[in-house]
Amino acid sequence: MVALTLFKEAADMIREAGGEKLDNCYQCGLCTGSCPWNQVRSFMVRRLIHQAQLGVIDFESDDLWLCTTCRNCVQRCPRGVEIIDIMRAARRVITETGTSKIPDSLRLAITNIAGAGNPLGQPPEERGDWATSLKLKHHVNSYTLYFSCCIPAYEPKVKRVAMATAQILKVAGVDFNILADKENCCGESVRKAGDENLFRSLANKNLEAFSEAGVKQILVSSPHCYHSFKNEYSKLGAEFEVLHMVQYLAQLISDEKLTFKKEVKKKVAYHDSCYLARHNAIYDEPRQILKSIPGIEIVEMSDIKDNTLCCGGGGGRIWMDTKKDERFSDLRIQQALDAGADVLAVSCPYCMLNFEDSLLGFSDTKPIEIKDVVELICEGLS
Numbered sequence: 001m002v003a004l005t006l007f008k009e010a011a012d013m014i015r016e017a018g019g020e021k022l023d024n025c026y027q028c029g030l031c032t033g034s035c036p037w038n039q040v041r042s043f044m045v046r047r048l049i050h051q052a053q054l055g056v057i058d059f060e061s062d063d064l065w066l067c068t069t070c071r072n073c074v075q076r077c078p079r080g081v082e083i084i085d086i087m088r089a090a091r092r093v094i095t096e097t098g099t100s101k102i103p104d105s106l107r108l109a110i111t112n113i114a115g116a117g118n119p120l121g122q123p124p125e126e127r128g129d130w131a132t133s134l135k136l137k138h139h140v141n142s143y144t145l146y147f148s149c150c151i152p153a154y155e156p157k158v159k160r161v162a163m164a165t166a167q168i169l170k171v172a173g174v175d176f177n178i179l180a181d182k183e184n185c186c187g188e189s190v191r192k193a194g195d196e197n198l199f200r201s202l203a204n205k206n207l208e209a210f211s212e213a214g215v216k217q218i219l220v221s222s223p224h225c226y227h228s229f230k231n232e233y234s235k236l237g238a239e240f241e242v243l244h245m246v247q248y249l250a251q252l253i254s255d256e257k258l259t260f261k262k263e264v265k266k267k268v269a270y271h272d273s274c275y276l277a278r279h280n281a282i283y284d285e286p287r288q289i290l291k292s293i294p295g296i297e298i299v300e301m302s303d304i305k306d307n308t309l310c311c312g313g314g315g316g317r318i319w320m321d322t323k324k325d326e327r328f329s330d331l332r333i334q335q336a337l338d339a340g341a342d343v344l345a346v347s348c349p350y351c352m353l354n355f356e357d358s359l360l361g362f363s364d365t366k367p368i369e370i371k372d373v374v375e376l377i378c379e380g381l382s
């Protein structure tokens, strides 16, 4: 039997993260009922919150690493308990005190980020290589920065997102810069995985690079970079404007700076990522973009907007192993197929990676295409 551990310091850290609201929990269990894990396996969120209230947490339980920080439970909690902050604090205790073991795959990603500035452990000097053929501006002062996120910068399956984005910005005549090897992982998932010190170090390095380059506006492909720059870096002194590409491109289209020349005859289901939709209430702009592309028919899945189904990649889970029959991304692809979609459109590199991996397990050769919204824009422009 695994012993429950009571450390006063740990209990205080978790209580501090949950604040007074932790005591508001009256054990209704709505959090457990709304957690997507309970569609694939048991995860007793309510019990974890009760343990946090008592200051008695089983730090050796794998359950502490399950939360994808999707925010479904926080949104439904009638007492306003900040469940994600409590999960993050429990992980922070493990990271900072060594109370128990961090999952191996997560430890590797964090070691890579600490050493190379990206979770894949790729050389920092190759961070801008995706843009070589596009001849973009590097390392010059610029008002507008395009921050691609580590995954499109390095991951072969997702590089196409950064390339399509830069091509669209060029077509629209946007004057922008990339910082290539001067930038580091934004650290959003690092923070949710409990490594607050590494998050601070990454944020400080990025803030210095942005300041040196005179950046006043940052365009991002990842909802995680968006969330971190907008809601977390701002508390560390950042003063720049942050826009996700779906916001920026919806405006360019509405201003007629981008005009479509070609029909894209596809049925498209748009997947709301947790960090755009539930965390930041951005769900109209991607649909406006899709509506403006001639030929596209939008079909909606059963769980959309702030009721979206998480892909499983938030909270550092993108770097952790998930059993084949426990992947939310498989359920989501099935929802898109049930809606009759030819394409599952995304606006998050983590979602794209998870869906591409899920597709490998489907028996049909390729039952559906996974495309970022920017790729569909490119198809309509060419």
Ligand code: SF4
Pocket: 024, 025, 026, 027, 028, 029, 030, 031, 032, 045, 046, 049, 076, 077, 078, 079, 080, 081, 083
């Ligand atoms: S939904 Fe809120 S009040 Fe209900 S058990 Fe969960 S944390 Fe407690």
Ligand code: SF4
Pocket: 031, 034, 035, 036, 037, 045, 066, 067, 068, 069, 070, 071, 072, 073, 074, 083, 084
């Ligand atoms: S944030 Fe999402 S994954 Fe985490 S406990 Fe809440 S519902 Fe479950």
